[in-house]
Amino acid sequence: MIELFSIFLLAFVFDFIIGDPHFRYHPVSLLGNYADKIEILCRSIFGDSFISGMFCSIIIIFTSMLLACALVYIGFYINYYTGIIISSICLYITIAPHSLISHASAIEKELRKKNFDQARKKVAMIVSRDTDALDKQGIIRSCIESLSENIIDGVTSALFFAVLGYIIAGPIGLAAGAFFLRSANTLDAMFGYKNERYIRFGTFPARLDDILHYIPARLTVLAVFTAALLGKMRAVNAVKCAINDHDKHPSPNSAWGMAAFAGALGVRLGGPTQYKNVLKNYPYWGIKIETLDVEHISKAKTLVILTSFSFTIIILALSSLVILV
Numbered sequence: 001m002i003e004l005f006s007i008f009l010l011a012f013v014f015d016f017i018i019g020d021p022h023f024r025y026h027p028v029s030l031l032g033n034y035a036d037k038i039e040i041l042c043r044s045i046f047g048d049s050f051i052s053g054m055f056c057s058i059i060i061i062f063t064s065m066l067l068a069c070a071l072v073y074i075g076f077y078i079n080y081y082t083g084i085i086i087s088s089i090c091l092y093i094t095i096a097p098h099s100l101i102s103h104a105s106a107i108e109k110e111l112r113k114k115n116f117d118q119a120r121k122k123v124a125m126i127v128s129r130d131t132d133a134l135d136k137q138g139i140i141r142s143c144i145e146s147l148s149e150n151i152i153d154g155v156t157s158a159l160f161f162a163v164l165g166y167i168i169a170g171p172i173g174l175a176a177g178a179f180f181l182r183s184a185n186t187l188d189a190m191f192g193y194k195n196e197r198y199i200r201f202g203t204f205p206a207r208l209d210d211i212l213h214y215i216p217a218r219l220t221v222l223a224v225f226t227a228a229l230l231g232k233m234r235a236v237n238a239v240k241c242a243i244n245d246h247d248k249h250p251s252p253n254s255a256w257g258m259a260a261f262a263g264a265l266g267v268r269l270g271g272p273t274q275y276k277n278v279l280k281n282y283p284y285w286g287i288k289i290e291t292l293d294v295e296h297i298s299k300a301k302t303l304v305i306l307t308s309f310s311f312t313i314i315i316l317a318l319s320s321l322v323i324l325v
Contacts, residue, residue, distance in 0.1 A: 001320055003084065004166055007174060008159075008312055010088035011095065018092075020099035027093050031186055035060050039191070043201070053201035057187050057208065064183040068175035076171070083171060090175035091162050094182040096154040097308045100147055101301050107143045108297045111136065126150075130274045137292045144292075144300045145269050148261035149254045151304055156223065156311045157181050157216040163319045184208055210252050217253035220307065223314055224260040227306030231264075233299065237287065238264035245270075245285035255285055262286025264303060265296050 023029075038056050046052035068090050076083030103126050110119035119139050124131040126146045134142065158181050165177020184205065191198050192206035221242040228235035241263030242256055248270065249255035255270075262269040266289035270282045290296070 001316070001323070003171070004163070004174070004319065005316060007084060007088045007091060007166075007171060008162075008316070010085065011091035012097075012308075012312075014089065014092040015095055015098045018098075019102060020096050028182070028186060031060070031064060031183060032190060034063070035187060035190055039201075048197070048201045050200050050203050053191060053198075054204040056191075056201075057184070057205045060187060061180060061183045064179045065176040068179040069172050072172045072175045087171040087175050091158070091178045094158040094162070094178040097151075097304060100150055100154060100304055104143055104147055104297055104301050104304075107139065108294060108301075111139065111294045111297070128275065130276055133274065140292045140294065140297060141269055141271075143297050144261060144265070144267075145258055147300050147304055148258040148269075151307055152213055152217050152220050152253060152257045153185055155304075155308050156220045157185070157213050159311060159315055160216040160219065161212070163315050167319055167322055181212060184212055213253040217256040219314065220257050220311060221260045223307045223311035224257070224264055224303065226310035226314070227303055228264040230306050230310070231299070231302050233264045233303065234266050234289075235264065237266065237289075241286050245283075248283040248285050259285040261300060261303060265299055266290045267292050267296055 020026075035056075038059050042052045042056040042059075046055065072083055072087050072090065075086035103122070107119050107122045110116070110122055116136060116139065120131045120134055123134065123139050123142045123146075127142050129142065131139075131142065158178050161177040161181040162174045163177070165173035165175070165180070167173070169176070187205035188202075188209035190205075191202035192209065193199075193202055221239060224238050224242070225235045227233075228238050238260045242260040245259035245262075246256045249258070258269055262285050266287070268284050268286045268288040270284045270286070273280050273282055
């Protein structure tokens with residue numbers, strides 16, 4: 001367990017110090033470029049069918065896992081400590097708590113200066129909705145919803161599959177598990193659209209992503225509960241809202257995090273949301289105890305940090321029980 005804890009600790013240290021640098025050769029960027037090429041290959045053989053998207057996804061995911069295994073194996077071949085460091089780097093690449101907080105801080109900064117146009121531009125970087133007409137509360141709501149949804153995609157699910165991989169095959173398995181989740185999540189972001197081009201091709205990666213986040217999303221509620229206790233927020237309300245409102249969203253997983261955050265903060269999220277040419281009438285989730293304000297972004301950032309910490313402790317404790325058994 002000391003080994004697993006050390007890898008997790010190093011990964012979070014790397015994320016805290018380096019964050020998520022945006023450059024051409026970032027692994028996720030390289031994965032996207034590779035996926036584009038495999039998509040072209042699979043479409044040339046199988047067309048735009050479900051089978052085409054399935055083979056494309058399997059090839060990309062298997063390749064990314066193989067790469068992670070090879071890198072860690074080479075590290076351990078050099079020496080034990082190099083292997084541990086490379087394992088932690090592989091995990092660091094797949095998590096993004098620093099990035100979530102940085103984006104939210106940029107939005108919060110513009111709102112505090114009452115520079116709403118710049119705040120809308122900052123929000124547009126992290127959400128797909130139309131941000132041009134958002135008022136102050138709309139900007140805050142969008143920011144918090146992005147934080148609470150993406151903590152599952154960008155933190156807890158990666159940690160879950162990293163631990164699962166570690167239980168199966170040690171540090172090599174940890175790297176493979178983290179890359180497995182991140183590549184599947186990236187493919188859903190690239191192909192999981194219900195438009196003419198991807199309605200069939202993107203079905204497999206979209207459904208796979210739903211399945212993979214199923215357990216982590218629900219475990220995240222427990223982490224939010226713990227985080228709310230530590231942060232002196234509304235812990236019981238977080239669980240109540242998650243249970244009552246998790247099904248008020250098209251995604252089977254997203255609203256678990258969003259409803260839990262809404263409950264912990266004592267605000268109401270969701271509701272009608274304007275996209276490019278479509279108004280989607282989402283139900284509301286959460287109970288409106290407080291009116292959305294800039295301070296709620298600050299509290300949501302604290303909740304991200306504490307939830308990441310709490311989930312790590314929970315998942316390490318569960319893995320200890322599994323290993324002992």
